[in-house]
Amino acid sequence: MNTFTVQPATAKTLPDLVALIVDREDAARRLTVMRERLAGGQLSLENALILRSERGVEGHALITAVPQIPVFPHLRFDVPQEAVMLLARALLEVAGSEQRVLLDDNLAPLHAAPFEAAGWVLDSRHVMYETSLRARTYPLDPQAQAVEADQPDIRVLLHQLGQPHLELSEGWTLIALPAADGVTAALGAVGPGGRPDTASINMIGVLPEARGQGLGTRLHAHLLALAARQFATHVGGTEAENAVMRRVFDKHGSRLVATQLSFVRAD
Structure with missing residues (x-):
């Protein structure tokens, strides 16, 4: 024993x-x-x-x-x-x-x-993916635009997408993508990750009324294309239950590298 x-x-x-x-x-x-x-x-x-x-x-x-x-x-x-x-x-x-x-x-x-x-509480379950930015090329979306987080319309959109206080760190770029009606409906950001030669992506989101149009897939591909200009690898994750984002990772040749359980204090 x-x-x-x-x-x-x-x-x-x-x-x-x-x-x-x-x-x-x-x-x-x-x-x-x-x-x-x-x-x-x-x-x-x-x-x-x-x-x-x-x-x-x-x-x-x-x-x-x-x-x-x-x-x-x-x-x-x-x-x-x-x-x-x-x-x-x-x-x-x-x-x-x-x-x-x-x-x-x-x-x-x-x-x-x-x-x-x-005395810990299981808060969430995440999956982590790794993408080689040298194994394939990703298309730059002609409708994607680099924007600033402090633009009034972008700040409103950030609020709608649940990140009203977003501030970009040095080296990060914020990208907006319009829906079919021309209204900006999706936001994402790309910048340096925590490891050498590795990029990180923040898929901020797509407005509910614009989902189902493929905006998330297009935005993710555009952000990967930007990342490939400076980095060799992208590492990112999503909630294990987020089937839509997991399909996006799969479409772009990402490899599942980890599953994680996140705990917070019970009090």
Whole structure:
């Protein structure tokens, strides 16, 4: 019978935070970065949790000081659910009140029950796709226009699409597409992603009355074409239940790379 414990990392046990990474070169790089961050005062070891048993490291989780950055637990795929619940409870004590926990099927088994039992609420299920921007070409739509978020008509449209306070980061471009009647009905944005040579796309949406005209597919293709001018890859996602957007990804040769469960605090 295994006894499970959760403890903060120490300078000596820092290698345990990369113990489950199969690619040892990647593990070594990550360990070097963590040691540099620790030396520079950018890494707080009490926010780096390690789940252990008699057989060794069962999992770990690194909580950043930025609440917008979710926690991605890394767990053995045969770890017992009782152990997962122990780590989930520890995360409640350390993670920020607005911080999410994301279970990614590349890093951990997608078992919601241990987190729910520990006091987390399953908020959503997402799927992540990767698109090679070098494998094929994507058409620029002749009706697409670059617009500014502070244009009065665009700000109204952003409000209608549920993103009234959208502010674009540096390097991002906002694109509008009209419906068949000529009225602007779809918005999307493209810009640099979080990884080198990778683009990100924000498919802001299509007005309900203009759906079914293929605007989403055209807009996504246009944004991919813009992204291909600067980047080699696009990584993006959508809700697992969003069959329409998933079909758009499929049409454009995107590859499903991950399924994620998102949790928020019960309180």
